[in-house]
Every structure is written in C-alpha cells, then in structure tokens.
Amino acid sequence: MSDKIIVLGEHRENKMKRIFWETIGLGFKLSTVLQKEVSVVLLGKNLDSLAQEVSTKTDLEVIGLVNEKCENYTPEGL
Amino acid sequence: MDSQLQWIRQVFNGKLNLRVGIKGDPPYLVSLQQGAFAAFEKNLKARPRFVCHAVHVTDDVLKRKVMEIIEAVQGKVDLSQAEIIVAGGRGLGSKRKFQLVLDLAETLGAGVGASRPVTDSGWLPKEHQVGSSGQTVMPKLYIACGISGAIQHLVGMSNSGCIVAINKDPHAPIFQVADFGIVGDVLKVLPVLIELAKEIRK
Numbered sequence: 001m002s003d004k005i006i007v008l009g010e011h012r013e014n015k016m017k018r019i020f021w022e023t024i025g026l027g028f029k030l031s032t033v034l035q036k037e038v039s040v041v042l043l044g045k046n047l048d049s050l051a052q053e054v055s056t057k058t059d060l061e062v063i064g065l066v067n068e069k070c071e072n073y074t075p076e077g078l
Numbered sequence: 079m080d081s082q083l084q085w086i087r088q089v090f091n092g093k094l095n096l097r098v099g100i101k102g103d104p105p106y107l108v109s110l111q112q113g114a115f116a117a118f119e120k121n122l123k124a125r126p127r128f129v130c131h132a133v134h135v136t137d138d139v140l141k142r143k144v145m146e147i148i149e150a151v152q153g154k155v156d157l158s159q160a161e162i163i164v165a166g167g168r169g170l171g172s173k174r175k176f177q178l179v180l181d182l183a184e185t186l187g188a189g190v191g192a193s194r195p196v197t198d199s200g201w202l203p204k205e206h207q208v209g210s211s212g213q214t215v216m217p218k219l220y221i222a223c224g225i226s227g228a229i230q231h232l233v234g235m236s237n238s239g240c241i242v243a244i245n246k247d248p249h250a251p252i253f254q255v256a257d258f259g260i261v262g263d264v265l266k267v268l269p270v271l272i273e274l275a276k277e278i279r280k
Binding site for chain 1: 131132
C-alpha cells in the first residue's frame, strides 16, 4: 500500500467532479516529490466509461470497484 | 516534525491555520479543500489502462444512503466554478456605490466576490465572501476593487490565474499578489472599465 499514491475519485451522474481533477493535480505533484506511482480508484455501479476517460486523460492506471449498491456512492457513504 | 510532508489545515472556521505532519505507519489519508490546488486540465490522450472488479458490499458497511440529490437552493453562490470574479472591498465606500462592482461583473459575465468588511456591513450576503472565513477561489481572472488585501482575504484568492488590483494606496498588500495593478480611485476607474468591457463585448 505504501508504495503507491491512490486518488479516490469523486463522481456524480457519470461525470468526475472538479475536486477530483484538483486531487489529481496534487497527486502528480506528490508523485514527483515522493517518487511514487499514482493510481486512481473509483467506486460505483457502471464505471467503464468514466474509468476510460480518466485513464485516457491522465495516463494513470484506474481501478474500478463495482457494486450495485455503490450507484450513488459518496465519500461519506461507505 | 519528522514527517516528509507538511500540510496546512484550517481550523475554527478558517481563523487559524495548523501546520500538520503525518506520523505513524501508512496508509495515510488526506482530503482536500476545493480550490486549494490547481486542477489537472490536460488530456494526455493515453492508451487507457483500467480494470473493473466486482466487489461484495454488505448493507452494514453502508453508513449512509443517498435518497435524492437536490440542487443547491437558488441564489446560493458558488464562486469556485467561476472563471472570472470581480470582487469589491471597503474602498467602494457604500452599498450604493458597490453597484459598480456588480455592473462590471455583469458586463464580464463574472461572479461577484467580496472582502469581509463588505459582507459584515451587509452590502452583500455572506455567501460572496472570499478568504479564510469565506470561499477559496481560483478563477482565471480575479479583479480586486478597493480591496486592501488583508492576509485573510489573500489566502482565499492568491492562487487565481491573473489578479488585477485597483486601489488608491500604492502600498496596499493586494499589489504584492497582483499581476496588474491600477493605483487610483476605484470609483473613477470602475466606470471606465465597465465602458471598455461593454465595448469589447460588442
């Protein structure tokens, strides 16, 4: 775990929230300082298109954790 | 502090800043305040690398359930999304004269911000306040009108892309963070800017 920086992606209605892109900005900064790789973790129900968009734009590895119950996932919700 | 990283964390509604480090063994968890860091806006057009795993979630770990998402009530001001912000301070002198700031904002299609004396005096609702006890903003263009630039205000806007400051005091601290400064009476400068903005809009 400690070998990586993981950005937990906030999204709503199939769109990444602005705070996510700000967190990615910080992730890249930290990656340079700490010499660690950044990955993105998304939680939700249908994540393929979002995961693809994020990975294409950032060139980062994206891990989607999929469950029906996470459809309206919020960071406070789990 | 032995931590490799140090963070600034606001407490007491932004009145105090704590410098914090991280102790103990990983993993560490950090959350951000919106507007504190520049957003990643590039598109690297990389070959996507993603994998989706089905995970098992039991009801008892779901502490909250979203029933419905209701958009913010009308009139609520979200300056964090504004590309341009025109903000006014005590230098405007009165609620009536503050209209100049609203006029420039309207002409530019900008959001309206304010320093604390303005919201304290009731010239504008508190939601417009920018600074440590208000919103942290990072627009592409921030026009500070008659704002001296107390540190509490600067922490909320100094990361803006381009800062234009208008103030009659050439020593006002706002000029230290400004990219462009106009030393002059804001009540005389603003009408000129509004006319220019209208010309450009045409």
